[in-house]
Amino acid sequence: MTKISWPAGTLLAPVPPALISCGSVEKPNVMTAAWTGIICSEPVLTYVSIRPSRYSHEIISENKQFVINIPNLALAKATDFCGVKSGRNVNKFEACNITAAPCSKVKAPQIAEAPISLECEVLEIKSYGTHDMFLAKVLAVNVDDKYLNEKGALSLEKAGLLAYAHGFYYTLGRQIGKFGFSVEKTKTIKKRNSRLKNEKKHTKK
Amino acid sequence: MTKISWPAGTLLAPVPPALISCGSVEKPNVMTAAWTGIICSEPVLTYVSIRPSRYSHEIISENKQFVINIPNLALAKATDFCGVKSGRNVNKFEACNITAAPCSKVKAPQIAEAPISLECEVLEIKSYGTHDMFLAKVLAVNVDDKYLNEKGALSLEKAGLLAYAHGFYYTLGRQIGKFGFSVEKTKTIKKRNSRLKNEKKHTKK
Numbered sequence: 367m368t369k370i371s372w373p374a375g376t377l378l379a380p381v382p383p384a385l386i387s388c389g390s391v392e393k394p395n396v397m398t399a400a401w402t403g404i405i406c407s408e409p410v411l412t413y414v415s416i417r418p419s420r421y422s423h424e425i426i427s428e429n430k431q432f433v434i435n436i437p438n439l440a441l442a443k444a445t446d447f448c449g450v451k452s453g454r455n456v457n458k459f460e461a462c463n464i465t466a467a468p469c470s471k472v473k474a475p476q477i478a479e480a481p482i483s484l485e486c487e488v489l490e491i492k493s494y495g496t497h498d499m500f501l502a503k504v505l506a507v508n509v510d511d512k513y514l515n516e517k518g519a520l521s522l523e524k525a526g527l528l529a530y531a532h533g534f535y536y537t538l539g540r541q542i543g544k545f546g547f548s549v550e551k552t553k554t555i556k557k558r559n560s561r562l563k564n565e566k567k568h569t570k571k
Numbered sequence: 572m573t574k575i576s577w578p579a580g581t582l583l584a585p586v587p588p589a590l591i592s593c594g595s596v597e598k599p600n601v602m603t604a605a606w607t608g609i610i611c612s613e614p615v616l617t618y619v620s621i622r623p624s625r626y627s628h629e630i631i632s633e634n635k636q637f638v639i640n641i642p643n644l645a646l647a648k649a650t651d652f653c654g655v656k657s658g659r660n661v662n663k664f665e666a667c668n669i670t671a672a673p674c675s676k677v678k679a680p681q682i683a684e685a686p687i688s689l690e691c692e693v694l695e696i697k698s699y700g701t702h703d704m705f706l707a708k709v710l711a712v713n714v715d716d717k718y719l720n721e722k723g724a725l726s727l728e729k730a731g732l733l734a735y736a737h738g739f740y741y742t743l744g745r746q747i748g749k750f751g752f753s754v755e756k757t758k759t760i761k762k763r764n765s766r767l768k769n770e771k772k773h774t775k776k
Contacts, residue, residue, distance in 0.1 A: 368716050369683065371675040374615040374709040377687055379641060379727065380585050380734045380743060381608060403586060403608025405620050406699040410579040415610050436584060439747070446753035470576040478574065482582055494611040504579040511573050522584065522737040529585045529734050529743055532727040535752075538585060538734055539744030542644070547740075548651035 376401075379531035383445050385435040386414050387466065387483075388425045391475045394466035396458050397422040398449030400530045401497060402434060410504040412486060415497035421453040426500060430488040431472040435480035438526040439537055445528060446535065471505035481525040483508040581606075584736035588650050590640040591619055592671065592688075593630045596680045599671035601663050602627040603654030605735045606702060607639060615709040617691060620702035626658040631705060635693040636677040640685035643731040644742055650733060651740065676710035686730040688713040 381400045389395045401415035414432065416423045426432050437445045444462035451458060459466050466475035469485045476483035486502035515521045529536045586605040594600045606620035619637065621628045631637050642650045649667035656663060664671050671680035674690045681688035691707035720726045734741045 369672070369681070369688065369713040370716050370719075372712045372714060375712045376609045376612055376615055376709075377641075377689065377712050377714075377725075378587060378589075378607065378609050378617060378639065379687070379732055380587060382583055382585060384583075401609045401611075402583065403618070404581045404583050404606045405618070405704050406702040407581055407606075408701045409699070410581055411699055412583060413608070413610070434583065436582075442747055443753045446748060446751065450751055450754050467574070476574070482584070483574065484582065494614070494616055496613045497611040499610050504581075507577045507580045507582050508574040509577060509582075511575050514575075520582075520737060523739065523741075527584055527736060528747075531732060531743065532725060533750045534728065535747045535750075536728075537744035537747060538736065539742035542647055542733075542740050542742060543651060545651065545738045545740075546655055548648045549655050 377532060380529035380536065381531070382436060383449070383528055383530035383535060384414070385437055385441070385445060385448055385477055385480060386416075386422060386426075386432050387435055387477055388422050388429060388432045388474050390473055391466050391468050394459055394475045395422055395425055395453035396435075396448050396464075396477065397453070398445050405501070411489075411501065412484065412504055413499050413501050414486075415494075415499045417496060418493075418498055423498065426488065427491060429474065431474040432486050432488070432500070432502070433469060433472065433474050433476045434484040434486060435477040436482040436525075437528050438481050439528065440526070441477075441479060442528055442535055469506070469508070476508055481510045481513055481522075481527070582737060585734035585741065586736070587641060588654070588733055588735040588740060589619070590642055590646070590650060590653055590682055590685060591621075591627060591631075591637050592640055592682055593627050593634060593637045593679050595678050596671050596673050599664055599680045600627055600630055600658035601640075601653050601669075601682065602658070603650050610706070616694075616706065617689065617709055618704050618706050620699075620704045622702055623698075628703065631693065632696060634679065636679040637691050637693070637705070637707070638674060638677065638679050638681045639689040639691060640682040641687040641730075642733050643686050644733065645731070646682075646684060647733060647740055674711070674713070681713055686715045686718055686727075686732070
């Protein structure tokens with residue numbers, strides 16, 4: 367293994383190829399952005415970085431609201447299309463056959479078909495160069511109930527989320543462990559396996 | 572499909588379970604952070620959000636440098652371990668059998684075994700609540716040369732990167748398309764397929 371050094375680049379991966387929706391249910395727009403992330407857990411702060419030339423930049427600057435929609439495999443083509451085309455020239459909701467649905471806390475629409483949608487309110491806009499960063503507070507999270515298990519917990523592995531890495535879209539692959547798996551005691555693992563076995567028995571009844 | 576509304580949460584996925592290394596080659600530390608992303612393409616700006624209680628917070632606040640290392644499947648256990656344990660009590664490089672290697676632009680070490688490492692210089696530290704955001708400029712990117720193809724381009728799909736989503740680690744799955752695939756003309760696709768076929772022939776010779 368030898369590592370070679372390249373000039374600065376945006377080679378952070380994988381990142382979410384997020385569908386950023388804005389405007390209103392009546393006049394929605396959507397663009398794809400991979401420059402997004404969580405900044406703080408409490409309060410829940412996030413951001414999306416957008417080029418000033420983009421139509422969504424204009425809308426979000428005015429309305430101070432947007433929604434981060436997390437796409438799955440069924441939305442792969444729409445995700446790519448919404449990152450290539452401009453809402454100035456095409457109604458992307460119509461073109462991609464996706465639905466602008468109302469949110470609970472913001473006027474910006476969510477994409478009904480996305481497994482997860484985060485309602486965001488802009489706190490600050492910062493200009494950094496090619497991109498402006500929209501720092502935002504997450505006000506609510508909308509989850510498709512078909513990914514909830516019988517206890518009401520989210521089984522996200524069923525959603526078939528997409529990832530973006532170095533210019534390519536990927537599916538998420540195999541689940542290889544839960545946070546903390548590297549330090550889990552054998553006893554804890556055995557206990558959980560036995561519990562899961564019991565739960566399965568009860569479900570079968 | 573029905574979407575239910577939950578209170579605000581950090582449900583953005585997938586995110587990179589990045590190994591953030593800091594300190595020096597002689598006295599390195601490393602922690603795992605998923606609250607990271609690209610903020611601007613030019614200049615290349617990134618960030619990592621860290622709780623003030625963390626040992627790495629102390630080191631990076633002082634040195635103003637860190638490295639974002641992107642882990643692959645071989646580093647899965649180390650990635651989890653470095654997110655659970657504190658460098659105050661354990662030498663994580665020794666415990667995980669990973670190597671602190673010198674960087675080209677910063678004194679902070681990179682993890683030799685990581686497929687990609689981004690050398691970063693802190694521009695600003697912002698307190699937002701549970702997490703402080705370290706806004707940083709990417710100075711150089713180090714890439715393991717075993718993932719370069721014969722033309723010197725990075726074939727990242729070979730690296731076996733990890734993703735983090737809602738408390739679980741995943742592999743990246745199937746590559747489903749390149750940026751722009753949704754608007755690609757049939758002619759372009761045919762042309763590329765024919766080129767790739769020719770390249771394969773030449774490689775076999």
